[in-house]
Amino acid sequence: MQSTTAEGEPLSEGFADEVLSPEQIPLGRLRVGWGGDTDFSGEYAEVPFTSLSISRQLTGSLPDVVETTEGFSSAALDAELPPLDVEGERKAAWWYSRFNAESPLFNLEPLGAEVTADIGLRTDAGLEYVRKFTGTLRNIKVKSTSATAAMSSLDYREKLRAQVRLPMVVGSAFDATVQPNLSVNWIVNEALRANSVYVVPPLRDQCLWAASFLGSTWPSVGTVTESHIPTGLTAGTKAPPTFNTDGPFGPALDPMDEDSRLFYEFDTSAPSIGPQPGQAFLAEGWIYAGETTGVGVTAFSLFSLTRPGEGGTGNFATIGGLIGGRIRWITTRVTGGAPEILTGPTITGPDAWHYIGIHVAYSDNDILATFNVDGVITADSASTAIDQDWAPDWTAVDLSENQVPRSAWQITAEPEAPDSWGSDFIPTAVVERSTNTILAIMPTDDQDSWALLKDLSSTEFASIFFDEFGIFRWWSTTHWDLPETQTVVREITADNALIDIGYQDGIDQIRNVVRVHATPLTVGDPQYVWSSGEVYEVPAQSAIEIWASFEDPVWQLDTAAWLGPPFPDASHVTAQDAPDGSGNYVFDYTATITAFATAAKIAITNNSTDPIWIVGFERAPGIKLWGRPVTTETGSTVSAVRRAPYSIAKFGEQELNVAASPWRQTMAGADSQADYLSAQLSGPRPLLTDIFAAGDARLLLGDRVRFVDREGTAIVGTYRLVGIDDSLAPAKFIQGYTARLSPTPAVWGESTWGGGDSWA
């Protein structure tokens, strides 16, 4: 239930009283950002309306009668718009028609404009509005003779159109050195970021390396070359890093034991950084630290910038760290000697998440560091000649033996300290910890982001939607165990609001045979996973791009393309001077392979002045790619089946098939879901229908309410709202609800029969 106004201020104490008042003054406010106006400052941004309806429904994959609140929601708004002039002497069509050059709205492209809608009440504190909708304008309909124009709008779900090409990630067990772990949260973040919706801060320009640490060490930018924690001293007992800590944006990387390794190489396409005149970088992210983690008494490393093979915290490295609670940047000399130490603010107080930002700029004779701890910005500098004592470029970051929980780090080649630090970041997506255990990325190439997010959420019965303020929400099933979601926020009774309520019983709502299908995965041995049957011509000094699509996702695709005749156990791109494969190999070309989960992009550039042909000896494949296919363990899906004999005897067999999802990758997951569904569906449960009430703008999807209709249907029980339809016209605000059963466990001595509680 919303407790703040559309402006973010707390609702007055009188608002709740006004909701229950027998006489109310409902209010509405509709705003359209014509012509790209995003702050609604334009003259005609506030649009009068004669009717306004907002529909928000969670549509799930399970029968409506289950107690689980799950599914996806796309909010839609429809409004009837009268003329914008007070005197009403212009028709609505005159104002809203895109062909009328006299209208002030002419040439202000309406489609895609920002839209917000607020509904409220007149209270003793004045006019108080609650935000009900944020989205974009999708449709305007005008008719010359009509008194009103019609507009419709959808929430930001419409923006999630980008196709997502994910890199191949296998979380654990199939490579001792690179075990990043893998969570659905990590995938969700990548999918949302592709649509400019941000769980963690967006990547800055010139990003060298970034890792969200949302359940995986796999980076968004850069390459992970080592990622594991030791579970013993012998080889082969390594395990992926864990993410049991709740971070500021979801799961966060846990502290890692001694001898753990976490090492990344920078994106080679980004500008280089190093302790050289004119070079600068920004490193930023979040750590969990405070007095009881020992920050105040011991020093530890935040990260080291280094080069592959030259050690983590050794003489070569430069270290950002904390000592005595103070953040520091230490630049060491290659030749030894005293390092340059620059010091920033102190982390104080009990354990908490803290934002850390360090910008360092090197010039001929000094080093300037700008520090930011939780928005407190300080600077420190050192005068020193930058000469041969200093290291060449850094190309890697070392987080081995990570000592504190951490979240959302990135390093960029920022020339100046930023105006907007990560401490200013406000998420546009809030994603709860996923409950699904997955091993590997599955194909996503044929899906847009919304379809992918729906697949991911439905696999674990999560709920996804954009809320009233346009913030993307991912609610896991554990969301419903939180104390705040267990609270009954409102009692809607025949006395105070209910206009109608009904229910429906039906034998087709019973499911006494439940099958949940899963797709367990395995990673195959290295092998050739793709080869071209075609001969490709690359004209002189030209480039071509070839896309390879894999039948199964491929892990550890060899992207270091071997040029020339085939080389065993490696990807290769072979070029000759003629298409017939006669064996006259040429070498004046380059090939770059970019790997995705189920595809690879092969870019070939011919540097010579003659054409070349990509073809093997005697027309054998000119391109072969080497990697490890990820396949199902059994070659097909497996099923967890639950039958309820008592129910079958009474109602006959009623089957529910929960289809296989590529994202349900363990039998254990299928088992637990089958148990859950069988318990919920084997007996009849009424489905509430036709619920209408005097409106309460504060109510939200997922709110737990208690319906009381003692004299009519005798429905008395607690339900979760999974659908809310607002209908507002002058002097009339009605809501329709869709609700799922959400009984409170009965307590002996407190609950009463018929009180709506659930007796176990």
Add this chain to the structure above:
Amino acid sequence: MWFGRPGQLVKLPSPKRGIVGDPIVESSSLTLLSGRKRTQLAERSSRAWELPYKLLTEAEAGIFTGYYMRHHGRGPWTFISELDTNLLSPNQSSATAALGTTEGFAVSHGTIAPSTDYYYQAPQSLLWTLPASTPGTPPFVSLTWPGSAFGVPVIPNTSYATSARISGDSASFEVRLDMRWYTAAGSLISTSQWAPTTLSGSLSDYSYVSISGLSPATAAYVLIAPVAETMVNNGHISIDRLQFEIGPVATDWVPGFGVPRVSIVDMGRQYEWKGFHEVGKIFLQELD
């Protein structure tokens, strides 16, 4: 009754008895399952007038047809009726109680807000909070009108009176009411003002303050302004029960409806014989 544009108002012929000026508040009535009733009301009211006429000369009828047929351009039109005493809007005359906002008020210095802590008449008043600085000229609250930046439309050469209940939290406060007369173009013509009243020093103890004056011949608007002639830094002033009326002396407060902006939405025109028309009723609709 006067009609038209401020500065160009024309006197309407006198209607016959039976003028209707219904204030309409849109409403809906919900019946809950228990049988209880719940009403939902629109935030604002608007008035619909019916002005009945018997026989009008062609010139008299032409006043209405001129506006109705847009010989004077497009509306909305200002309609001033002596039949209502208090010419301030509901939110102004109730000192924010009607809408719960400061709509209809502006302030030159400090801030204004509805207050339920102090009032002459429940439930609330307009509370004016002055800052710790003193401006060069005495600060004031002004009463605004939606169609103009210069106040409420007025009839020229007419006596007007304004009154209010005002209290302050310092006995050093001296307040007065101004009526600042403006032309249609927004030029200040003159100001009607009397000697200031010293407040008691208690926000609960209201003083009655009034002013009257004759609108100049070129007046189109009046800016009504409670003025803090002597202000107190960080002080508070409560204003309630505002009234602006036609007449030489302020009278007892009654609820105000405001000077409306209207459209002529319907009228008749029967041809009795040349030069005379039976127009029946003129229908006016208040706009907002």
